Amino acid sequence: MSFNFKLTHLSLAAALLLPMAAWAERPGLPGPDQPEARGKAIAEITDATNLGFGDTTSEMEMILTNANGDVSERRLRFNTLENKDVTDGDWSMMIFDEPADVAGTAMLTYAHILDPDEQWMYLPALKRVKRISSVNKSGPFMGSEFAFEDFSSQEVGKYSYKWLRDEPCGELTCHVVERRPLYQYSGYTRTVAWTDSTDYQSRKVVYYDRKDALLKTLTFGDYQLYLDKYWRAHELFMENHVTKKTTTLRWEDYAFQTGLTAEDFTQNSLKRAR
Amino acid sequence: MPHHPRLISTTLALALCATPAFALDIDFEGNVELELRHFPRESKTAAGALDPQREQDFTALAGELELGLFSPSGAHAVILKPFARIDQHDHERSHADLREAKYRYVNGPLEVSIGADKVFWGVTEFLHLVDIINQTDNVESVDGEQKLGQIMLRASYASRYGTLTAFHLPHFRIRQYTDPVSGRPNAGFTVDDSTTHFETGETGAAARRVSDYALRYQNSFGPFDVGLSWFDGTAREPQLLATGQTRADNGLPIVQAYYAELTQAGLDAQATLGPWLLKLEVTNTTENRKLPDPLAGGRPTLRMDVEEVEITRATGGIEYTFYNLFNSGTDLGLVAEYMYDEREEDAPHPFGNDFGLGLRWTANDPQSTAILIGGLIDHNTDSTSVSLEAERRIGRNFKAILEARFQDKVGEGDTFAAAVADEDSVRFRLAYYF
Numbered sequence: 170m171s172f173n174f175k176l177t178h179l180s181l182a183a184a185l186l187l188p189m190a191a192w193a194e195r196p197g198l199p200g201p202d203q204p205e206a207r208g209k210a211i212a213e214i215t216d217a218t219n220l221g222f223g224d225t226t227s228e229m230e231m232i233l234t235n236a237n238g239d240v241s242e243r244r245l246r247f248n249t250l251e252n253k254d255v256t257d258g259d260w261s262m263m264i265f266d267e268p269a270d271v272a273g274t275a276m277l278t279y280a281h282i283l284d285p286d287e288q289w290m291y292l293p294a295l296k297r298v299k300r301i302s303s304v305n306k307s308g309p310f311m312g313s314e315f316a317f318e319d320f321s322s323q324e325v326g327k328y329s330y331k332w333l334r335d336e337p338c339g340e341l342t343c344h345v346v347e348r349r350p351l352y353q354y355s356g357y358t359r360t361v362a363w364t365d366s367t368d369y370q371s372r373k374v375v376y377y378d379r380k381d382a383l384l385k386t387l388t389f390g391d392y393q394l395y396l397d398k399y400w401r402a403h404e405l406f407m408e409n410h411v412t413k414k415t416t417t418l419r420w421e422d423y424a425f426q427t428g429l430t431a432e433d434f435t436q437n438s439l440k441r442a443r
Numbered sequence: 444m445p446h447h448p449r450l451i452s453t454t455l456a457l458a459l460c461a462t463p464a465f466a467l468d469i470d471f472e473g474n475v476e477l478e479l480r481h482f483p484r485e486s487k488t489a490a491g492a493l494d495p496q497r498e499q500d501f502t503a504l505a506g507e508l509e510l511g512l513f514s515p516s517g518a519h520a521v522i523l524k525p526f527a528r529i530d531q532h533d534h535e536r537s538h539a540d541l542r543e544a545k546y547r548y549v550n551g552p553l554e555v556s557i558g559a560d561k562v563f564w565g566v567t568e569f570l571h572l573v574d575i576i577n578q579t580d581n582v583e584s585v586d587g588e589q590k591l592g593q594i595m596l597r598a599s600y601a602s603r604y605g606t607l608t609a610f611h612l613p614h615f616r617i618r619q620y621t622d623p624v625s626g627r628p629n630a631g632f633t634v635d636d637s638t639t640h641f642e643t644g645e646t647g648a649a650a651r652r653v654s655d656y657a658l659r660y661q662n663s664f665g666p667f668d669v670g671l672s673w674f675d676g677t678a679r680e681p682q683l684l685a686t687g688q689t690r691a692d693n694g695l696p697i698v699q700a701y702y703a704e705l706t707q708a709g710l711d712a713q714a715t716l717g718p719w720l721l722k723l724e725v726t727n728t729t730e731n732r733k734l735p736d737p738l739a740g741g742r743p744t745l746r747m748d749v750e751e752v753e754i755t756r757a758t759g760g761i762e763y764t765f766y767n768l769f770n771s772g773t774d775l776g777l778v779a780e781y782m783y784d785e786r787e788e789d790a791p792h793p794f795g796n797d798f799g800l801g802l803r804w805t806a807n808d809p810q811s812t813a814i815l816i817g818g819l820i821d822h823n824t825d826s827t828s829v830s831l832e833a834e835r836r837i838g839r840n841f842k843a844i845l846e847a848r849f850q851d852k853v854g855e856g857d858t859f860a861a862a863v864a865d866e867d868s869v870r871f872r873l874a875y876y877f
Contacts, residue, residue, distance in 0.1 A: 233809050241809040241839070269876035270842045271811070272472055285717070287663070295588065297563040300668045304718045305766040308774060312809040353717075356767065379770070432551050435601045436661070441520075441549065443470060443511060 195366065201332065208330030208346040215369045216325050222399050224250045224429040228421045233313050236413040243267055243311055250429050257281060259322045260434040264442045265311075275442040277434060278303075282326040283352055291439045298436050307356025313416040314385060314407040316356055327352050333361070338372050341365040357384070368392075370400045385409045395425050470511035476874035478503040478528075484865045486629045489694045496624050496693060503530040507542065520547045524592075528583065535622040536582045542592045554599045559592035562610075564659060564672055565724055566713040569780045569799035569819070570758045572724040573709030575674050576657060578616040585628060585848065585868075586830075591616050605662030612655040615677045617702070623695055628866035633690060634683065638699040640745055641677070642731055650702075653677050666716055672709040677702050682732055682791065685742040699745060705730035718766065722780070723759035730754075758782045760799075776803040778817075788823050793859035796822045810836045824854025840877060846870040 195214065199206035231243040244267040250260040258280025265274040273293035280286045286303040306318040328348040335344055343363040350357060358381045363373040371389050378384040389402035405418040432438065479502055486497035505528035512521045524543035530536035545558030562576040577590035593616070599608040620626075623633035641650040655676025662669055681700035688697040707728045714721040731749035735741045760780030768775050778801035782794040789795070798820045806812035815832040829851050834844040849867045853860040 235809070268811075268836060269472065269840055270474070270836060270874070272876070285666075287665075287715075295563055296561045299566075300663070300713055300715050300720070302715055302718050302720060302764060302766075305764070305774070308767045309772045309807045312807055312811065354766070356770075430551075432601065435552075435606070437554055437599055437601045437606060441517075441547075441554070443513075 201335075204332040205330060207332035207344075208348075209325070211332065211344045211346055211364055211369070212325045212328070212330055212348075215364055215371070216323075218369050219399060222251055223426040224248070225423060225425050226427050226429070227401075227423045230419040230421070231311065231313055232417040232419070234415045234417075241268075241312075243313075248429055248433065250431065250434055252280075258286065258324055260431070261322070262434055262439065262442060273443055275439050277436070277439045278321070279434075280322045280324070282324050285353075286321065289436060289439060291442065296440070298439060304354050306352070306354045314409045314412075314414050315416055315418070318350070318352075318355055318357075319387070319407075335366065338363050338365060341367055341372070343372055368400055370402070383410055385411075393423070395423060399425060466515050468511075468513040468515065470513065471509070472877060473506065473508035474874050474876045475504070475506040476872050478505060479871045480627075481869045481871075482627050483867055483869070486627060487865055489631065489689070489696060494629070494693065497627055497629055498532050498625065501530060501532055501627070503528055503536070505529070509543075518549050520549075521545070522547065533582070533622040533626040535619060535626055538582060538619065540580065540591050542590075544592065552601045554597075554601075556597045557595075559594050560597065561590050561592060562595075562597075564670060564709070565711045566668070566670075566722045567711075567724050567758050567760070567780055568722075568762070568778050568801060569817070570724075570782050570794050572726045572756055572758050573670070573672055573707075573711045575672075575679055575707060575709070576610065576612070578618060578679050580619070582619050582621050582626075605660055608659045608661075610657040610659075612657065612676060613653065615651045615653045615655065615702070617651075617700065618679070618681060623690060624693060628863055628868065631862040632683070632696045632698050634681075634700050635686070635697050636700075638686070639681075640684075640699060640701045642701070642703045642749070666714055668713045668715070670709075670711040672707075672711075674705075674707045674709070676704070678705045678730060680792070682743060684733055684744050685736070685739040686744070687739060701733055701743075701745065703730040703732065703749075718764050720762040721759075722762065723757070725755070725757045728754045728756070754785060756782075756784045756794075758794075772807050774803075774805045774807065776805075777801070778803065788856070793819075793821070793826075793857075798822060812836075818851075821854055821857060821860070824857040824860070825852060826854035826857040826860035827851040828860070840875055842874045842876065844870075844872045844874065846872075 198210050201207060226248050229245045229247060231245065233241045246264045246266065248262040252259050261278045261280070263276045265271045275291045277289045278286050288301050288303045290299050290301045292299065307316050310317050310320055328350055331347045333345045333347055335342055343365050345361060345363055347359055347361050349359045356379060357376050358379055359377050361375045362371055364370065365372055370392060373389065374387040376384045385407055387405060387407045389405055391403035392400050393403055394400055401420065401423050403420045407416045409415070482499045485499065486494045488494045507524065507526040510523045522543050522545055524541070525539065526542050527539040528537060541559045543560050545556050545560050547554065547556040564574045565571045577593045579587050580589040580591050583589035593612060594614040596611040597608060599606060617636065617639055620630065620634045621628070643650060653676060657672065657674040659670060659672040681702050683698045684701050686697050686699055689695060690697060705728055707726055709724070709726045711724045730752065732752050733743035733745065734747040734750050736744040736747050758780055760778065762776060762778045764774055764776040766774050780799045782797045782799065784790040784795045787795040799817065801815060801817040804814045812835045817830045819828045829849045831847045832845070834842060836842050847869045850860055850864050853864050
């Protein structure tokens with residue numbers, strides 16, 4: 170008890186001394202002496218900022234650039250339905266528009282926390298819905314530098330956490346937290362995430378591969394606020410340090426609470442997606 | 444509903460007289476392709492001589508368009524999907540079809556559609572047993588994956604207890620075969636459409652006016668996806684009857700197609716367990732088949748009586764995928780399936796007791812490069828055939844597809860394998876998508 174007090178006292182003293190610490194520590198956040206609890210609490214605050222979003226529709230442009238500077242582009246649409254059951258994951262539908270030869274291909278996902286996600290793929294040329302394995306976590310998504318697991322919903326229970334430090338990130342101060350995936354088949358030993366201490370949104374994530382070597386860095390930009398409550402980054406930039414390839418995601422036309430229901434996330438609706 | 448930002452996806456405002464203007468989302472897309480087919484070996488006549496009428500190289504052009512009109516809410520939709528191919532030599536392969544021409548209405552869990560459409564049922568890769576709604580477009584490709592549009596009235600209701608779909612199929616389409624003089628692969632016989640016979644006894648247009656129906660129930664239980672289906676109607680695959688006649692020009696035996704009335708109960712199931720997919724399809728079919736004719740060497744003919752037969756067929760196996768193989772970002776999938784028909788070698792198709800093995804490699808690169816190698820082994824006759832398919836996107840809108848099929852070994856007494864022994868083929872397509 171007295172040990173705890175001393176540490177809190179120390180960090181308070183440090184906060185008073187350093188000019189960067191213009192931010193106020195969020196009340197109730199476990200102290201730096203409890204790095205695991207503090208890390209998890211930061212993730213829970215981030216998760217809570219998204220609570221009650223209901224459903225969203227959005228469009229995405231994906232720009233792939235290889236080491237030679239060759240560029241290829243994709244376009245997709247995303248529909249998401251919040252799962253009212255907080256112990257389970259959200260439902261999502263992904264619809265491919267470009268390249269033209271894959272137009273109409275769509276993927277339906279029922280995300281779970283630690284159980285494998287349920288996924289169905291619709292192949293329009295054959296009119297076939299195929300249940301697919303959701304083991305494919307680490308593979309590239311549509312040839313990009315994003316892995317499938319970078320796209321799946323970032324439920325709090327999917328990782329263990331360890332707060333590392335707080336440090337300035339641009340004009341804000343960020344909590345730097347190490348996350349280790351608890352689900353099977355991840356391509357990462359750990360990721361390190363920078364979450365700002367004002368709005369509790371991700372600003373940067375660094376990924377370390379299965380051998381714990383630096384793999385890639387994701388930076389989030391152009392955050393916009395919806396319904397006065399929900400932050401969405403509109404530009405995501407992923408840089409692979411090994412292959413020197415990059416992928417930029419540009420999100421457009423976000424709409425919240427559009428009235429989507431569970432009926433819009435069935436295999437029948439997957440076949441109708443276009 | 445989100446909007447639909449395809450190449451040409453625009454919102455058209457239609458002012459209808461005094462009524463308030465309403466908007467339609469229009470979606471237009473499609474593809475055109477150049478196709479080159481090469482047959483390394485010369486085809487043979489029924490007598491075994493070289494057949495100069497059948498070329499070794501075929502050029503073709505094909506195109507498919509898709510036009511969709513959608514109400515703003517997405518509740519109403521009209522979809523048209525015409526397809527056409529022009530083949531240099533094979534007049535039967537030059538054909539056009541309305542793959543889809545339908546109106547669709549959606550209200551919550553209910554979906555109703557009327558018009559031509561295509562429906563797929565099933566889970567396996569080598570052989571599609573339960574899939575029965577559409578007639579196979581037999582001239583388009585030999586793999587049986589291409590289907591003709593089927594006119595239907597369909598109603599589907601999705602709930603947490605599963606999805607129930609009912610089909611009424613008022614029109615029947617006969618199976619088409621390649622040109623008897625120039626077409627390849629040369630099947631070794633020709634089907635004379637003018638003598639096509641139906642069990643109903645009807646002929647011509649009346650025979651195609653049918654009242655077939657089907658029911659399907661589909662549901663998912665955790666890792667299990669299960670489908671149950673029932674079909675009552677005209678057989679999609681005809682029984683081929685000997686006529687004793689041959690074509691005057693090339694001596695090819697003429698057969699006639701006999702379409703029985705059948706009922707088929709189907710089960711398809713898949714378990715998705717980690718990287719493993721376990722698959723099963725079973726059908727039980729009851730149909731009347733013409734009996735062997737002693738005067739036609741034991742082959743069935745039209746003059747014979749029919750006998751009701753009940754046939755059980757099954758196919759199933761595994762699919763296992765190594766994702767992100769050696770951290771290369773590429774995937775390697777293995778498919779192993781077994782195909783069974785209780786008639787085994789007496790079955791009127793080559794899948795009586797066969798193994799299928801497949802390797803699928805996907806590069807997951809920006810060009811979506813993929814290679815599929817497949818082998819079929821007949822357990823009774825040891826006949827083996829091999830196929831290879833490779834595809835890759837070129838630039839933004841082009842896609843190149845290469846397919847090769849080889850009959851590697853013709854087992855003793857295997858008439859199906861023997862018929863195509865000289866019909867190995869390589870097919871290259873360059874498609875432009877828009």
